[in-house]
Amino acid sequence: MTDLLKENKLLDAITTSFKIEGKVIRDHRVEVNADKNTVSSILLFVKNQLGYIHLAHMTCVDWIDQGEYEMIYTVYSPVDKITLFVKARIDREKPIMENIDTIWDQANTYEREMREMFGIEFPGLIGEHDFILEDWDQIPPMRKEFDTHKYAAETFFTRPGREDAKDVREEINKRSGAKVPDFAKKYSRE
Amino acid sequence: MENDKNSQKIVDYIQNFARKHSLFVLAYGTGCGAIEIPATMTSRYDAERFGIRGAATPRQADVLLITGYLSTKTLKRVIRVYEQMQEPKYVIGFGSCTINGGMYYDSYNTINGLDQYLPVDVYINGCMPRPEAVISGFVKLQELIMAGKANNGEKYRENLEHYRSNQKKIIKNWKMPDYNW
């Protein structure tokens, strides 16, 4: 087992400066649980001081039972080759999060997507509201209380026959009278 | 167009023979199935020996290939493209997403069956269909043209109210030009 020297050094640097918790998941993976007000200072700190210059991804997880959204920022350092997850929890009923557009430019696109799909407000975010969906008038669709199956069944027309889910190849062969060749029999369902 | 007079039959025969052996396909890939189109058109599974070639604009094209899923945003543009084509025009639905929704049947953003919004001539199933399946779909379209049964441009024109009501249920912000032919 390799000793996780760099990961532990990184974790110590962050937790002692900001008084928060975190852990080393495995080698090259470190996660940190931050408070939502200090996320941008942590990101600026790791970007300028520790060399984590690449924002790889930014996403959101819906914890409906606990009534919270969890924002996850993924940053990467090409020198140390460690991926750092910065996690923060925000309230689910009135979600407002800081805009980190000024630190990395690509956060603009991720934040517009989250504004449309989850309903999170980012004060100071400049960009059109219609990003992927056009003329959307329901609740933000990635929330867990949005029943997408029911919405699809009501809005779009369903062709009958989907429920029994027969095997397509066998059906075509039955209807046209051909036979499934021997080498393809191992993919059959029967 | 079937007619009883013999001269009309000969004219129809010549016209259908020319139409089936020279299909101009609009170079428009709406979904993920568009990755099979270059494979069909190039050297290994040559589609040009059937007379199929790519056309650049809808005014020059005969066949509209709906390759894969259609989100509601794309459906508005595809309708506009379809109405710009000149008759006789054919629509081929690729993949299982056009038949019954395919892998995205429960998505809030993709339509479940193409038949309600545009008249379709031939469906090719598969996810994605291989080039041999694509060519067999085109051969089926050629048989339909020769039998005189591929008149879906007229069907769209006659049942315009029906198709429009279906389309307007999904596309709420309807700001499109009227269909004039």
Place this chain on the structure above:
Amino acid sequence: MEDLGLKIFGAILTTFMAFAVGMTYGGIVRKLTARVQNRYGPPVYQNFLDLLKLQSKKTNIAHGFMGHMAPVWIIIAAVTVLMFIPILNGNLWFPNLSFHGDLIFLLYMMVFGSLGMALGAGQTGNPNSAIGVTRGLSQMVGYEIPFVLALVALMIQYETTSVQDLTQIQHETGVWNAFANPFAFLAALLASLGMFRYSPFDIVGAPAELASGPVSEFGGKYLGTMMSGGAVFAFIKLTLYVHLFFGGAGNPDDSGILATLIGIAVLLLKTFLLYMVPVFYGWINPRYRTEQAIRYFWGWPTALGVIGVLWAVYLN
């Protein structure tokens, strides 16, 4: 009077022959291109099927008066130029309206067709058409210069401006102009690469460039007429080249059926072999941008044309 009837019959025959030969050449080129790319291609008569299909479209979408006129002007230009080129030397079957100075007249009439297409494309209001038209006309500025220099070299060398006389002189001296003034021939050959719109100079009408440029809003019958006009123009330019540089075809003393057929066969052979030069060059080349094309044409081809003019002035 029967002379006039014969000439009218000959005119109609010429038009049909030019149309059929032009379209068949297009089909043969498509088949050869497919074989070069290691696949089977469409049948040789594929261009006729395309034309039939386009003419049998049931609805027509037009954009105004100029949109109707554009294909008509191309056909008018093609047929007019066809009447002035001697297809076979001094044959009574084919019309021969040549006069002194018709070489300069031909130069101007060949541009008339592009003008028609430009006006029609401008009426549609599509920005793609407008950009395609400007590209086409800029390229024409490029290749016209070596072409005109080559023709001027020939005119100076033989002191005549009639196509008929140039062919006659080649018959009398027994030496083709391609060898009598090789620099003019090379300049004209390199200019012909731009005329036939194969790679690398096909930026005007290629489907991947700006949605096919000027023809982007034409469909159905208009597109069919434009395609056939393009085919006729290809045959016209090839015949002009054969008459100017390769001695023409046909026997001026004999106008019987057999001699006519032999003359047509020789003409078809020569034009096909000459057509293979831009086609071969096109198989192996990618596409030039407009400024690269113009820079190419004003480089070596123009230099060769100037040397050809000097050759004609000083060595003869």
